[in-house]
Amino acid sequence: MTDPIIEHAVDMESKRFGLKKPMVRYDTQGEMSDAERVKKAMQHFAKDFGYVAATYMESCVHCGICANACHFYVTTGDPKYTPIWKIEPFKQAYKREAGPFAFFYKLFNLKHKVTVEELEAWQELIYDSCTMCGRCTLACPMSIDIASLVGMARHAMFHAGLVPHELWAVALKAEEEGSPLGANPKVFKERIRWMEDEHEVDMYIDKEQADILVCMSSIEIQKYPKSMADTAKVLNYLGLSWTFHTEGYEATNFGLLSGNLDWQKDMSQKIIDTAIKIKAKTVLLPECGHAYQAMRWHGANMYGQSLPFTVVHISEFLADAVEQGKLKLRTVGKTAAFHDPCQVSRRGGATQAPRKIIEALGIELREPASSGDFNWCCGGGGGVITIHRADELRYKAMELKLKQMDSTRAHLMLTSCSNCRQNFDDSGEHLAWGRKIESLLELVADNLIEDK
Amino acid sequence: MSVTLLDFARGPAMQWALIIFVFGMVWRLVGVWGLRHKADHSQPRVTQGVWKRGLRAVFVRVLPYPEFAPKVQGQYWISYVFHLGFFIVLLFFVPHILFFEDILGFGWPGLPNNVIFFVGGITVAALMVALIKRILNPVTRMMSNFDDYFAWFVTIAPVVTGLLVNANLIPNYELMLAIHILSFQLLLIYLPFGKLMHGFWLMVSRWTTAVRFARRGGLS
Numbered sequence: 001m002t003d004p005i006i007e008h009a010v011d012m013e014s015k016r017f018g019l020k021k022p023m024v025r026y027d028t029q030g031e032m033s034d035a036e037r038v039k040k041a042m043q044h045f046a047k048d049f050g051y052v053a054a055t056y057m058e059s060c061v062h063c064g065i066c067a068n069a070c071h072f073y074v075t076t077g078d079p080k081y082t083p084i085w086k087i088e089p090f091k092q093a094y095k096r097e098a099g100p101f102a103f104f105y106k107l108f109n110l111k112h113k114v115t116v117e118e119l120e121a122w123q124e125l126i127y128d129s130c131t132m133c134g135r136c137t138l139a140c141p142m143s144i145d146i147a148s149l150v151g152m153a154r155h156a157m158f159h160a161g162l163v164p165h166e167l168w169a170v171a172l173k174a175e176e177e178g179s180p181l182g183a184n185p186k187v188f189k190e191r192i193r194w195m196e197d198e199h200e201v202d203m204y205i206d207k208e209q210a211d212i213l214v215c216m217s218s219i220e221i222q223k224y225p226k227s228m229a230d231t232a233k234v235l236n237y238l239g240l241s242w243t244f245h246t247e248g249y250e251a252t253n254f255g256l257l258s259g260n261l262d263w264q265k266d267m268s269q270k271i272i273d274t275a276i277k278i279k280a281k282t283v284l285l286p287e288c289g290h291a292y293q294a295m296r297w298h299g300a301n302m303y304g305q306s307l308p309f310t311v312v313h314i315s316e317f318l319a320d321a322v323e324q325g326k327l328k329l330r331t332v333g334k335t336a337a338f339h340d341p342c343q344v345s346r347r348g349g350a351t352q353a354p355r356k357i358i359e360a361l362g363i364e365l366r367e368p369a370s371s372g373d374f375n376w377c378c379g380g381g382g383g384v385i386t387i388h389r390a391d392e393l394r395y396k397a398m399e400l401k402l403k404q405m406d407s408t409r410a411h412l413m414l415t416s417c418s419n420c421r422q423n424f425d426d427s428g429e430h431l432a433w434g435r436k437i438e439s440l441l442e443l444v445a446d447n448l449i450e451d452k
Numbered sequence: 453m454s455v456t457l458l459d460f461a462r463g464p465a466m467q468w469a470l471i472i473f474v475f476g477m478v479w480r481l482v483g484v485w486g487l488r489h490k491a492d493h494s495q496p497r498v499t500q501g502v503w504k505r506g507l508r509a510v511f512v513r514v515l516p517y518p519e520f521a522p523k524v525q526g527q528y529w530i531s532y533v534f535h536l537g538f539f540i541v542l543l544f545f546v547p548h549i550l551f552f553e554d555i556l557g558f559g560w561p562g563l564p565n566n567v568i569f570f571v572g573g574i575t576v577a578a579l580m581v582a583l584i585k586r587i588l589n590p591v592t593r594m595m596s597n598f599d600d601y602f603a604w605f606v607t608i609a610p611v612v613t614g615l616l617v618n619a620n621l622i623p624n625y626e627l628m629l630a631i632h633i634l635s636f637q638l639l640l641i642y643l644p645f646g647k648l649m650h651g652f653w654l655m656v657s658r659w660t661t662a663v664r665f666a667r668r669g670g671l672s
Contacts, residue, residue, distance in 0.1 A: 048490075049487065049488070050487050050488040050489060050490050051484055051485055051486075051487040051488065051489050052489075052490075052660055052664070054484045054487050055484055055653065055656050055657050055660055056657060056660075058480070058484060058649065058653050058657075059650060059653040059654065059656070059657040060647075061647050061650045062592060062595045062596055062597075062599075062600050062647065063527065063531075063592070064589060064591035064592040064595060065516075065520070065524050065527065067591045068520055068523045068524055069520060073591075079590045079591045079593075079594045079595075080594070082591050082594070082595065084595070085594065085595060088595075099483070099484075100479055100480045100482075100483025100484060101479075101480065101483075101645060104645070137661065137672070138517060138519070138520075138671060138672070139516070139517070139520045139524070141513065141516070141528075141654070142650065142653065142654050142657045142658065143509065143513055143654075143657050143658040143660070143661040143662065143672060144657060144661070145661050145664070296494065297494050297668060298494070299494065300492075300493035300494045300495065301490075301492065301493050301494065303493070304493070305493055306493045306494075306495060307493075307495065310495065311495070345670075346670060346671065347665075347668070347670055348668065348670060349497050349498075349665070349668040349669030349670035350669070351670075351671075370519060373670070373671040374517070374519040
């Protein structure tokens, strides 16, 4: 009888079927002591703490109902993905450090001090498994806006150097180069010229004065450049004064997604400054959900006062043009299912805009269960798609999404968010969906009736 | 001795419990309200009736959205049964009304004792079911802390002791009554410090979220 190979020790003691969870993996940035990480996390968490967040922290009754709204919980059944649980260390910290009875909690040590181990373990919950889609907000009987609390927790995590590496690196790239995906001003300009040739459409860039400043997301610039040409085509069709601008074009905001408020401000400021410089009356945002959230709802707050221009999402813009009868569209016929981008519909309030456009295209919209404001998130927003270790989780969420879309048996699959689109493309391929989701903007541009 | 305990329960204990209840509640609500209120500079999509939407939400959100109802309505029903049961017993049992009359100077008609005992029994049963569900459901089991179990205990204690007082199972009626009153005071004293405050927060929180999203034209 030969000796067993002992090079790889075999653990005969552990239960064979008990090893459900792999070891917790987390990333760190910067050289800091553990105590310093915790301190920074708490400082930055407290920094933007006001009565709204405090009310939410006070209100949770631990009913667990929010779990039913979360695509990550529903598809895995793992209790740790319960939305409000994702901010548990911060709830503890609030009660101990900031709440009205903080002295009480501290004096009797009723809530222990948050440890760096807890923050490390929570990294996955705050980043990998939350798209900040806000579906849980609608399920919570207390109306706690959990998504906004996760956003605040990210501020803390960023300054503690506890961000998943890929997301952190992408955010850094965006801050330093002006684009998370390498679409720096030079690349942006080149790709515009290329699209201009390719699609034979006039595309304006760096005009000194224009009524509309048009922004793009890196995903479109790099992956779906036809969107740029199509935006130009529609704007030219309407005879509007518009321009792209190399000083302010990147609509995505990885400062917001990663949790760095300073960077979020920098990124928004570029667009704001450019719009003011060219005296734009409108900033037109591309098919991107978080870009809409960042500029439409956070932009003025980053600026510190109301913006001297209006901010519109391309779907709102198109819906307006359709309603005013300025946009004449061919009847496409067919049936379609529409995937609502969470940040534009549920959290943005523009749920009806794409529906008006779809109607104008003569398409029969088939709403599946859980659509519109209650839409299931695609699972890739909030920076999740950049985190590779979250891929499996993201695919799981997408299984639910695809099932929902397929239930309509519609001819066309549409959306108006390039990040959702990119996630559908990637996950769809992984899950052998065999279908493609299309951009609503591109569908409109392809079906313009030119008055001759 | 038992008479003294009852005197204590009816006298100074009641006064202190009420003082701690009112002061604690105000402290906690004002403490949170007093934190920074940040102005939202974004251009609202909706300007009319935002306040009304906030007020509406307090009532509309009493029930889950139909979207989530199939999965969560059982939990809603159980909690409404014990909430409603608790308040029926508290407000419509004749001896309780006499107690309130003492403080407020006016009373109201009560319900027959048999009805009260029946409702009390249902309340205890619903609270037991709620506790069992909390322990059996992996999500709530994971989230639950001391506050959850203690809040449950101080809620069920006055109902159980109240039923015991009237069931005459315990020979020393006055001692039992004293324990019943003290258990209610424990509830009053604990209320401002834990999750039982949700009775107040639910209005603040629902209103806050509804107003925030109403100006965006979004759902809340």
